[in-house]
Amino acid sequence: MDYLDNYKRDNISESELNAAARKAEKKKNVLGKAFQKFKDLWALLEAVMSGRMKIPGKTKAIIIGAILYFLIPTDLIADFIPAVGYIDDITVIAMVYNEVKDLIMKAKSKGII
Structure with missing residues (x-):
């Protein structure tokens, strides 16, 4: 399945989550x-x-959407471009984080995450 198809659904598979986590760790x-x-x-x-x-x-x-965007290597600025390839990924992550920061803090305070 193409990652872009995933934007049309409201779910993400465990393997996609794991792939995103591995990419972020690297x-x-x-x-x-x-x-x-x-x-x-x-x-x-x-x-x-x-x-x-x-x-x-x-x-x-x-x-x-943010996690899937991070997974796509040929997004707005291709990830393989030295020094700038992850600028768009970082921007998307930061924007989405800022949108859900209160939920994250709530989850952390309740010991959910």
Whole structure:
């Protein structure tokens, strides 16, 4: 299945989540501060998908979109371009994180993530 097809659904497979986590772990030096934001987004989505937390469908779709965007190597700025390839990925992660930051803090305070 093409990753772009996933934008049309409100779910993400466990293998896609794991692929995103592996990519983030490999690129954590490039991601800098966005690495922790990505991990928080991933943890929130994992909590939602496991039923430990409920969030609006639109919010879930936005988080899934950000994770899938991160997975696509040939997005707006191709990831293989040295020094600038992850700028768009970092921007998307930061924007989505800022949108759901309150949910992340709530989940952390309740020990959900």
